Amino acid sequence: MIKKINLIVVAILFIAQQGMAQEWIVPEDQKATQNPSEYNLNNVKKGKDLFLLNCKSCHGDAGKNNGLPLVPPPPDVTSDAMQANTEGELFYKITHGRGGMPQFSSTISEDDRWRLVNYIRNYNSANEPLLVEAPPKKAKLLASVNETENKVEIFAEVETQDGKYAVLADAPVSISAKKAFGDLPIGDVLTNKEGRAEYTIPQHLIGDEQGLVTVVVRLGEGFVTEPVILDAAKVGQPKEVPQLIRKEVLWSTNENVQTWLLLSYLGAVGGAWLAIAYVVFQIFKIWRVGKQED
Structure with missing residues (x-):
């Protein structure tokens, strides 16, 4: 029975992996979408910052092929598989996601998603590279x-x-x-x-x-x-600090002290003194009983 269950689990995982490994088809009307973000150094740099923050953890460093070993594996941004996408396809995949690839439509603005596309296209042989890896x-x-x-x-x-x-x-x-x-x-x-x-x-x-x-x-x-x-x-605006905290006074005639807070404090202190008095009283009773027995 256990072997049968294991075989079923393996089969399900295999089918899921095969499904995920299938080609990612982008709707035809999305493939030809033009990038409204200008391909310039400023936009490419911003795209790089977004990539490092949101994408590097899975796709790895550009040109290093050190992405996570997922199924299917996240392609390197410089790879032929990545660069074979049109700008519209890249934007669609970043926006909608699939499987292990999250959708960024709600976490990255549309303009910044296009800047991500600009960063990826920096490594396309058809474009002039704007980011050159040079020693600082x-x-x-x-x-x-x-x-x-x-x-x-x-x-x-x-x-x-x-x-x-x-x-x-x-x-x-x-x-x-x-x-x-x-x-x-x-x-x-x-x-x-x-x-x-x-x-x-x-x-x-x-x-x-x-x-x-x-x-x-x-x-x-x-x-x-x-x-x-x-x-x-x-060069800044003074931070407003409640008077109660600024004076570092909790129990006083300060008008900022809340009535409920004062009553809670007095109740807690009174309860503590009653408990101490009760313990002392019990000790005294024990002492008297011992005295009488003597």
Whole structure:
């Protein structure tokens, strides 16, 4: 009986695997859908970020063929199997998913799904590759905060072949606010032809009780340099803290103390004292009984 059940389970799994291994047919009206997202470096880079976040765990690194051993195996983005798809087919499969491939229609916006397609097409022989895997360049990054104008002022340089440094133009720089559980991205800016950039801190950024924010400035991919950390910059809105917590007073004449909380506290304390009194009383009774017996 057990052998028979095992054979049935194996047969079901085999049929399921064969079904999943069948060619993924995309509706004809979807194959020729044109990509509305322009094939440029910015969109391809954003597509790469989306791929690393949502797809790399299964498909692996581009060109490394180190995807998960699933059935069917997730194809490498550089593979002929992947590149044989039209842009419309890629978008359809990313959107709807199938089997082990999740559908991203509800988790990735339509524009970003097309950017994912742009990233995949970066490895198509018919397109000019916009992302070139090159060793990162050594760079220098300087930054300061202009609290009067609520701006971060940035200057970047890159090491040249002769070991000297030159201004770094058109380099992406990201600005974040350091929080307790990681950095909160604020925005991005590009350096100009002089290697300089300015970023205006959004007015809605919340700091601590005094409006102080620790600003973190980083160069984009392709450069090796330490981030610049600007501590306690007064560029945020003061965080509203309840008066009860700010004064660090719980039981007082503070008007913020809730009546139910005060009564609960008094009840708990009163109950504790009654329990102690009861224990003492029982000990006293035992002592009296022992005294009488003596």
